[in-house]
Amino acid sequence: MVCIRCQMVVKSELEKLGLNYIYVNIGEANVTENLSDDQLKKLDHILRKSGLELMDDKKSILVEKIKVAIIELVHYTDDQIKVNLSDYLSEKLNHNYTYLANLFSEVKGITIEKFFLTHKIEKVKELIVYDELTLSEIAYKMHYSSAAHLSNQFKKITGLTPSHFKDLKNKRRDTLENV
Structure with missing residues (x-):
């Protein structure tokens, strides 16, 4: 969920x-x-x-909690975390980050960092499509050091520049469940 x-x-x-x-x-x-x-x-x-499932396996539940923590952080809060992601997750989930990272990679097949960056870029896509903020404002809102840093990461993940993505008005965003 x-x-x-x-x-x-x-x-x-x-x-x-x-x-x-x-x-x-x-x-x-x-x-x-x-x-x-x-x-x-x-x-x-x-x-x-409805495309949902019950989980009773402790490892699967913990992986789901990692996903939820990242999704809430990226999509549902404007607050910037005061510590790095590893410390944030360790503190929030009360587990050693190395354990969390290894478990997540084992279950999901990608790293926590890749999952986090993928969600950040999905949020950036959403903000670009809304067309209410400049790229610099989006970079600030999404806690990038600069618009150039955001652009480089965006291109690395999507293969497109933010401006090219913006030109593709009919490019569909992925739902959160598919990221």
Whole structure:
């Protein structure tokens, strides 16, 4: 569950099944009662129809928490973290960064840094398409040292310059779930 729309789906499905929840956040839900195996199977089946899944493996849950922390940082907050990404994730998830990085790479097949940069570039694409900010303003908002640094990273990841991307008005952005 990596977007607000996913949260809404989970809330709705829990309510349809008559399950009470304490909270549903991006990446996790806390229900008030212990679910029977039958209830878990029903919930899993319903969620899979919506492209979601239940996770009960601790490693998969931790990887999902890493993803959610990065997605929230990039897409849902304007605050710049005061420490580097490794310290931020270690502190937020209460695990050694080396362990987190190795686990993430093992499960997802890419590094945390690549995942983070991919999401930053997706956010940059969104801001370019909105056409409300200059490239310098986007660089500042996304915590790049300069527009040139942003442009270099953008080209390295997309193969396009930001201005060429902007010219391709019909270029579709990836959904968060596909990044």
